Amino acid sequence: MSKFGSSSNKKEVPQASSNSLSDIVFMLLFFFMVTTQMRETENKVLVKLPEASEVAKLERKDLSANINIGTPMRQYQALYGTDARIQLNDSFKTIADIRDFIASERDAMSEAERSLMTVSLRVDQDVRMGIVSDVKQELRRCSALKIMYSARKPGGGK
Amino acid sequence: MARRKFEAIGSTADIAFLLLCYFLMTTTMGEQTGLQRRLPPIPDSQQAQDQQVNRRNIIIVRINSADKLFAGSDAMDISLLKDKIKEFLTNPTNSPSLPEKEPKEIEGKTYMVSKGVISLQNDRGTSYQAYLAVQNELVKAVNELRDEFARANFGKKFSRLSEEEQDIVKKAVPQNISEAEPKEVKKR
Numbered sequence: 001m002s003k004f005g006s007s008s009n010k011k012e013v014p015q016a017s018s019n020s021l022s023d024i025v026f027m028l029l030f031f032f033m034v035t036t037q038m039r040e041t042e043n044k045v046l047v048k049l050p051e052a053s054e055v056a057k058l059e060r061k062d063l064s065a066n067i068n069i070g071t072p073m074r075q076y077q078a079l080y081g082t083d084a085r086i087q088l089n090d091s092f093k094t095i096a097d098i099r100d101f102i103a104s105e106r107d108a109m110s111e112a113e114r115s116l117m118t119v120s121l122r123v124d125q126d127v128r129m130g131i132v133s134d135v136k137q138e139l140r141r142c143s144a145l146k147i148m149y150s151a152r153k154p155g156g157g158k
Numbered sequence: 159m160a161r162r163k164f165e166a167i168g169s170t171a172d173i174a175f176l177l178l179c180y181f182l183m184t185t186t187m188g189e190q191t192g193l194q195r196r197l198p199p200i201p202d203s204q205q206a207q208d209q210q211v212n213r214r215n216i217i218i219v220r221i222n223s224a225d226k227l228f229a230g231s232d233a234m235d236i237s238l239l240k241d242k243i244k245e246f247l248t249n250p251t252n253s254p255s256l257p258e259k260e261p262k263e264i265e266g267k268t269y270m271v272s273k274g275v276i277s278l279q280n281d282r283g284t285s286y287q288a289y290l291a292v293q294n295e296l297v298k299a300v301n302e303l304r305d306e307f308a309r310a311n312f313g314k315k316f317s318r319l320s321e322e323e324q325d326i327v328k329k330a331v332p333q334n335i336s337e338a339e340p341k342e343v344k345k346r
Contacts, residue, residue: 025178029178057191120190
């Protein structure tokens with residue numbers, strides 16, 4: 001490999017060491033391991049987000065609380081039916097539980113950041129607005145006023 | 159013996175590569191996008207209801223349970239909604255049926271700010287997809303107006319402006335979208 005122009009060159013080109021290669025790869029590996037986040041909560045409702053072209057990114061993901069609304073997944077349909085349900089954290093809940101959920105999410109945040117909390121409504125596109133209105137009304141009552149209608153960019157995967 | 163050493167290192171690199179590929183494939187850079195909104199606070203008492211908005215300053219956008227759209231008084235296709243809203247908010251001909259404008263001083267300069275409010279109403283049977291599509295059109299109309307305003311006054315697109323300039327534009331072209339109170343929401 002190092003014998004390209006061997007006849008004229010007396011000095012041999014030192015062989016490139018492949019030792020650093022594994023270091024670089026490991027570094028990349030650690031980067032991805034650290035940035036990867038496994039989904040903490042299991043989705044129990046089916047949510048296919050609607051498309052919207054004017055979406056903005058949520059800057060502080062750690063300051064958001066998720067409310068999922070959609071039809072239950074197939075394995076839960078025997079128990080909960082096929083009507084749209086609300087999922088908070090890991091279980092099916094009702095409108096009345098939103099107050100406690102918001103309170104516990106608030107408690108988990110530091111004092112200064114509580115006012116920045118955004119409630120991200122992840123709602124399936126086929127859900128009727130009635131249940132969404134009820135949730136919005138309850139959020140107003142809990143004075144969690146910053147909300148975000150989750151949507152995806154048209155053409156994007158997911 | 160040097161050769162044996164290289165082989166050992168080569169295999170660690172391979173393993174690391176495999177792991178790397180695995181994480182590359184499974185990583186989703188958890189990005190959440192959406193339309194951000196601020197809900198109105200619950201009114202304390204009846205005083206908030208006395209706030210009457212002049213009739214010409216309000217446009218009612220309704221979506222009924224069959225996902226049909228009404229803007230003002232007439233039925234409308236969603237593709238036309240954006241232009242209707244832009245006309246409503248700018249009022250280019252100073253027509254008496256469109257919202258009034260008032261001069262407002264922002265950071266030393268005076269701009270004409272529209273007093274128009276978009277009232278979005280929906281039925282309990284409206285589908286979320288239709289609702290969000292309309293929300294999206296409303297945001298799009300406001301964003302385009304902000305872009306036009308930024309071009310006229312600063313010579314740049316809104317997204318290219320500095321934070322202070324963006325604040326000025328936001329005040330000059332406010333996003334007044336009111337989501338209806340539930341008592342106006344028709345029960346099925």
